[in-house]
Amino acid sequence: MSSERAAPEESSIAPLTGLRFIPFRRSDLLKMLRAEDGLDDEQARDFDDAVGLIERAFRDEFHLSRQQLKDCYADLDPDADTRRFPGGSSLGDETTEALRQRLETLLNRANYEVLTDAQLKKAFRSSSLFQIRLRIDMKDFDNVLLYCRGASERVETVPLFFGLIKRRAHFVNYDRVVLFLRFADRGAKTDGDYTPGRVMIKLFQNVPDADLEMLFPNTRVAMRWSDRLLIGVPALASGVIVATTKLGAPLILLGTLGGFWLGLHSEPVVLDKRGLIMIGAGFGALGAYLWKQWSSYRNRKMRFRQALTRDLYFKLLDNNGGVLLRVLDDAEDSECKEAFVALYFLMAENRAITDEDLDGVIEAWFTARWQARLDFEIDDALQKLQRLGLAVEQEGLWHATPRVPAASAASL
Structure with missing residues (x-):
């Protein structure tokens, strides 16, 4: 497969059983229920009155929860544009844990399912559909939480090696994924973009379980062995050609000169202008060849990063405070x-x-x-x-x- 993720040639979807989420909008669900005609006229009026009561009750409850959640997250929000109150909460474990517990309760009410450490490790070991190797350092975070909703089993036929080989990939796809991270203090190793103690919350859509690594902010693109072979084998072959055609005469000249200096033979060697030009041209060709191979490797990694960035552009739905408001709305619904x-x-x-x-x-x-x-x-x-x-x-x-x-x- 090319460095960019190719479109699957075949795909099938099978929703997983045992999921709590009702995959219909609130207003559409009411239309679906009323279309059943399972109630007489008096019951239908009572049902409509009860619907109003239910909506008002949850509207009032979640309005209060909204402000409490915003207050809890205020001092941890990396996007905050307001000043901190001197006597406010700190960035310590107690504040983070309070926010985490509130968010977990809210996500549960919104019918999100928690991804356990075992599921996450299994996903990290899985072969990525994105056809690149991603690496993350979990030491950058001291608090990680992943929740998903709307999981389905999928099968895709994806091309490999420029379409010469095809592979059927079985994976679980999540319609929604919420990622909760608290940045750790690693001293001198702390990334300048990560403020220790701050909490980042992200909401993504349409994420295969094998590609969960791409959601983390410290994701690094690494070359797979197949990609290294695609670069390394041609590079080795062409390197042999360069060494024999461009470096043969200069190496012989330098070897002869070195042998005379070391006393291995007594015949003097004259290093004239023509010889210097020949040596310079040979090593110049070698330098140009090595630079070309390094540029090829760097450009391939750059294409990987561009493909990753483009894919994430369409998967990211919301950030930080916006995620909390979305999840609040989902929970109320x-x-x-x-x-x-x-x-x-x-x-x-x-x-x-x-x-x-x-x-x-x-x-x-x-x-x-x-x-x-x-x-x-x-x-x-x-x-x-x-x-x-x-x-x-x-x-x-x-x-x-x-x-x-x-x-x-x-x-x-």
Whole structure:
């Protein structure tokens, strides 16, 4: 394959099972539910009223969370353009841990899944679809967190060695990836661009698991053995030609001169102007050859970096404070969607039902009607409805109570 990532010739996608994320917009999901016509006119009005209650409750809750999260991140934000309050928080471990815990809670509510250290190490060992070798030094960070959402198994047929060979690559692709990093203090080894103690948060899209290395800010491009061979073999062959054609006579002359100086033979050697020109021309040709090979190596690495930069340009969605606001919005949407779905099917059943049976009905509806296989969080959804007074549980059976007054909605 060329230094730039070639377009796959064949691709297939299979969504992974067991994912909590509902892959539909909030407004579209409401249209999908209402189109089922599973409620009579009175129930439909009650459902609409309950939808308004759910949206108001989560809007108020996440408005408060938004300010708390911004305050928690303020002194750690590398993009901050405001002055620090002298009595404010520090850049220490306690502040970072508080931010991390808040972010983890928020990402969980937005249906993101954590990538464990084992998964990350496996991804680092995998062969990159980008067809370059990437290296990162994890010592630059003392706190790393990776969360993903919308994973699917994919198969791509990619060309290798200028299309002469084709390889089928199996990998997991993440629709969204959130990266949380805290820069470490490495003393004299600290990069000037990394302020120790600062926290960087990035949001990416469409990331293969084998290419997670490219998301880190200290990624370095390294030459693969195949690339070194592509440069090294022709360079060695041409080097032999240069040595025999351009350096043969100068080396013989220098060898003879050296032998006379060392007393290996008594016949004097005259080094005239013509000989000096011949030696200078030979070593000049060697220098030009070595410079050409070094330029070829450097230019190939530069093409790798350009391809990496271009790929990241389309994958990066947001930075730092902007990521927090996006995730807050995602979490609010996820909480609302789960409550909408649970309430609708609880009302449509029009009877008391166990949480397990209701979970089966909902997951079957998503699979059969919308080809979306997911692991619906029925326990969490029912608890939300219960706190809002929209559902009750008695002896393990649940039923909807959407007409219960809820002017003073319970705190979530």
